[in-house]
Amino acid sequence: xxxxxxxxxxxxxxxxxxxxxxxxxxxxxxxxxxxxxxxxxxxxxxxxxxxxxxxxxxxxxxxxxxxxxxxxxxxxxxxxxxxxxxxxxxxxxxxxxxxxxxxxxxxxxxxxxxxxxxxxxxxxxxxxxxxxxxxxxxxxxxxxxxxxxxxxxxxxxxxxxxxxxxxxxxxxxxxxxxxxxxxxxxxxxxxxxxxxxxxxxxxxxxxxxxxxxxxxxxxxxxxxxxxxxxxxxxxxxxxxxxxxxxxxxxxxxxxxxxxxxxxxxxxxxxxxxxxxxxxxxx
Amino acid sequence: xxxxxxxxxxxxxxxxxxxxxxxxxxxxxxxxxxxxxxxxxxxxxxxxxxxxxxxxxxxxxxxxxxxxxxxxxxxxxxxxxxxxxxxxxxxxxxxxxxxxxxxxxxxxxxxxxxxxxxxxxxxxxxxxxxxxxxxxxxxxxxxxxxxxxxxxxxxxxxxxxxxxxxxxxxxxxxxxxxxxxxxxxxxxxxxxxxxxxxxxxxxxxxxxxxxxxxxxxxxxxxxxxxxxxxxxxxxxxxxxxxxxxxxxxxxxxxxxxxxxxxxxxxxxxxxxxxxxxxxxxxxxxxxxxxxxxxxxxxxxxxxxxxxxxxxxxxx
Numbered sequence: 223x224x225x226x227x228x229x230x231x232x233x234x235x236x237x238x239x240x241x242x243x244x245x246x247x248x249x250x251x252x253x254x255x256x257x258x259x260x261x262x263x264x265x266x267x268x269x270x271x272x273x274x275x276x277x278x279x280x281x282x283x284x285x286x287x288x289x290x291x292x293x294x295x296x297x298x299x300x301x302x303x304x305x306x307x308x309x310x311x312x313x314x315x316x317x318x319x320x321x322x323x324x325x326x327x328x329x330x331x332x333x334x335x336x337x338x339x340x341x342x343x344x345x346x347x348x349x350x351x352x353x354x355x356x357x358x359x360x361x362x363x364x365x366x367x368x369x370x371x372x373x374x375x376x377x378x379x380x381x382x383x384x385x386x387x388x389x390x391x392x393x394x395x396x397x398x399x400x401x402x403x404x405x406x407x408x409x410x411x412x413x414x415x416x417x418x419x420x421x422x423x424x425x426x427x428x429x430x431x432x433x434x435x436x437x438x439x440x441x442x443x444x445x446x447x448x449x450x451x452x453x454x455x456x457x458x459x460x461x462x463x464x465x466x467x468x469x470x471x472x473x474x475x476x477x478x479x480x481x482x483x484x485x486x487x488x489x490x491x492x493x494x495x496x497x498x499x500x501x502x503x504x
Numbered sequence: 505x506x507x508x509x510x511x512x513x514x515x516x517x518x519x520x521x522x523x524x525x526x527x528x529x530x531x532x533x534x535x536x537x538x539x540x541x542x543x544x545x546x547x548x549x550x551x552x553x554x555x556x557x558x559x560x561x562x563x564x565x566x567x568x569x570x571x572x573x574x575x576x577x578x579x580x581x582x583x584x585x586x587x588x589x590x591x592x593x594x595x596x597x598x599x600x601x602x603x604x605x606x607x608x609x610x611x612x613x614x615x616x617x618x619x620x621x622x623x624x625x626x627x628x629x630x631x632x633x634x635x636x637x638x639x640x641x642x643x644x645x646x647x648x649x650x651x652x653x654x655x656x657x658x659x660x661x662x663x664x665x666x667x668x669x670x671x672x673x674x675x676x677x678x679x680x681x682x683x684x685x686x687x688x689x690x691x692x693x694x695x696x697x698x699x700x701x702x703x704x705x706x707x708x709x710x711x712x713x714x715x716x717x718x719x720x721x722x723x724x725x726x727x728x729x730x731x732x733x734x735x736x737x738x739x740x741x742x743x744x745x746x747x748x749x750x751x752x753x754x755x756x757x758x759x760x761x762x763x764x765x766x767x768x769x770x771x772x773x774x775x776x777x778x779x780x781x782x783x784x785x786x787x788x789x790x791x792x793x794x795x796x797x798x799x800x801x802x803x804x805x806x807x808x809x810x811x812x813x814x815x816x817x818x819x
Contacts, residue, residue, distance in 0.1 A: 230619075230621075233616075233619060234619065234621050234627075236616070237616045237617055237619065237627055238627050238630075240613070240616060240631075241617075241627045241628075241630030241631050242630060244613075244630055244631050244633075244634065244690075244693070245630040245631075245633055245634070247634075247642070247645050247646065247649060247690070248633060248634070248637075248645075250645070250648075250649065250658070251645045254648070265656065266656075266661060267656065267657060267658045267661050313541075314541055314542040314545060315542070317538045317539070317541075317542065318538075318539050318542035318543075320538065321531075321535050321538050321539040321542075322539075325531035325534065325535040325538075326531050326535075327531055327532045327535035327536070328532070333539070333543060336546075336551065337546070340546070340550050341747075342743075342747070342801060342802075342805060343550075343554065343798060343801070344747060344750060344751065346750060346751060346754060346774055347750075347774075347794055347797050347798050347801065348550070348553040348554055348557055348794065349777065349778070349781070349794065350557060350560060350777070350781050350787050350790050350791045350794055351552075351553035351554070351555075351556035351557035351560055351791060351794075352549060352553040353781075354553070354556055354560060354565075354787070355548065355549060355552055355553055355556060356549075357567065370545070370549065371549040373545060374545035374546055374548060374549035374550055375546075375549075375550065376542050376545065376546050377546075377550075380542060404534065405531065405534040405535075405538060406534075406538070409538070430635065430636060433638070434637070434638030434639070434640070434641075435638075436638065436639060436640050436754075436755045436758075436759075437751075437754055437755065437778075440758075441782065452638050452639075452640040452641075453640075455638070455640040455641055455643075455644060455759075456640050456643075456758070456759045458644055459640070459643050459644040459647060459759040459760060469648065472644065473645075473648075476641045476644055476645060479638075479641055480636065480637055480638075480641050483636040483637070483638075484633060484636045484637075486636070487632075487633065487635065487636035488629060488633075491629065491632065494632075494635070494698075495632075495698050495702075498695060498698050498699060498702075499698060499699060499701075499702035500702075
């Protein structure tokens with residue numbers, strides 16, 4: 223083997239080892255979720271279940287019975303929250319993106335600037351007044367109160383679609399207009415189908431963001447029937463160690479909550495990367 | 505209205521009417537209809553809260569009553585509240601010790617995986633997969649890794665193998681904030697690495713090759729070629745990390761140190777705002793603190809911009 227080849231192999235090996243280290247907390251979570259309670263609280267940290275005896279029963283124990291920590295209702299709430307946030311916000315962003323990218327009207331620059339500035343003012347910093355507005359509308363502790371203020375964070379999505387749509391050739395729009403299409407038809411029949419890659423990128427990023435959101439649900443959904451999964455997990459993190467739930471069950475619970483997103487993430491990874499970088503990586 | 509409504513009310517007229525010159529085309533009405541829901545929602549839940557926040561900061565409000573105007577009282581209180589200084593200090597520390605390592609490590613990781621081999625996709629996934637995790641879920645996994653509970657967690661087990669008594673991370677006044685930083689760095693690295701990887705791939709291979717042939721070692725290549733060429737991306741990475749750490753400075757603190765740490769060791773400004781409002785019902789005071797938070801974020805962004813411009817002038 224030439225020295226260049228050896229160097230290359232060494233680099234690949236090193237990159238793989240570092241990658242395994244980066245993902246190690248996830249493997250640790252997975253293996254511990256398959257152990258007995260006794261093994262997870264062993265004085266020496268355990269990396270692999272004894273005799274490769276995999277206790278999948280931890281998963282059912284986390285979902286039902288006396289050790290139940292993940293409630294079906296939280297799962298449904300997280301699903302409803304994520305679905306409607308992404309769907310409604312997508313509708314606002316793709317139409318808004320078209321307007322800013324291709325239509326001529328006053329105050330276009332003002333709106334674009336406001337959307338841009340909003341990226342630096344996360345809902346976290348306007349938490350109290352957003353809560354104030356939600357309260358005044360009388361929708362605290364309801365699904366709309368949980369969902370709509372997040373739907374309204376349209377800055378990122380609108381600018382993403384604007385970027386993508388503004389690269390579509392002007393002639394396409396002129397031709398559609400000459401054929402008598404109005405802007406709604408242009409949006410439905412032309413822009414949405416052509417902007418499918420942008421939609422992929424947008425959905426990839428916002429599904430993860432919505433599913434993993436913690437602070438706003440904590441404030442807007444104070445009653446337990448609206449609780450989302452991050453709140454459920456947080457209450458597991460808050461409790462005194464091992465006092466109520468055994469570690470292996472808690473690990474299983476985290477796997478159950480995280481696994482859907484890991485699967486989504488692996489499936490949409492190229493779209494996710496495209497959404498962040500504006501292109502892809504090779 | 506930019507367009508007379510009579511013209512648009514004659515529906516068929518649109519296609520029959522003589523074509524307007526392209527430059528004169530105005531889409532005001534359709535634009536307003538199509539942009540309306542977006543701008544309406546955005547105004548209601550983003551613009552109005554920003555304005556309302558400033559108003560609330562001059563009031564006392566406890567949810568049940570309407571806000572009562574108190575002038576500058578909240579601001580006077582803020583400047584005399586010793587915990588505010590602690591919280592700002594913690595926030596700045598959390599950001600600096602979080603964002604700077606994230607930037608440096610992410611560039612290293614991106615360089616490491618900017619290579620082609622057969623399973624590069626799988627290996628890159630290992631680096632990126634923490635992006636799928638929430639602060640909430642990772643908080644708990646890392647809590648076990650830093651474990652202070654029944655057995656030792658991995659980190660403390662390793663430390664104890666060297667015969668050093670391991671710290672009680674989350675309870676310690678010294679180590680709690682760095683421990684939270686480690687978790688937030690781990691969660692911020694995937695996105696930062698993706699951004700750097702894209703920037704690295706825009707550097708023409710010939711530039712690097714030429715430098716290598718001229719005998720430039722890794723350190724010189726990073727210092728004189730790669731670092732200057734990815735600099736615009738560094739600003740973006742820093743901004744994205746800053747926003748992610750802003751989130752983390754609430755989620756991680758509230759989940760792992762729900763009282764704000766021993767002697768306020770992990771009380772960040774966001775956490776303090778939340779605590780004042782939702783634990784003590786001091787919404788007006790919390791709104792004043794939030795104004796301070798926005799000023800600080802603005803300050804950080806301006807600082808980044810100044811660094812960038814100064815760097816430009818030097819090179």
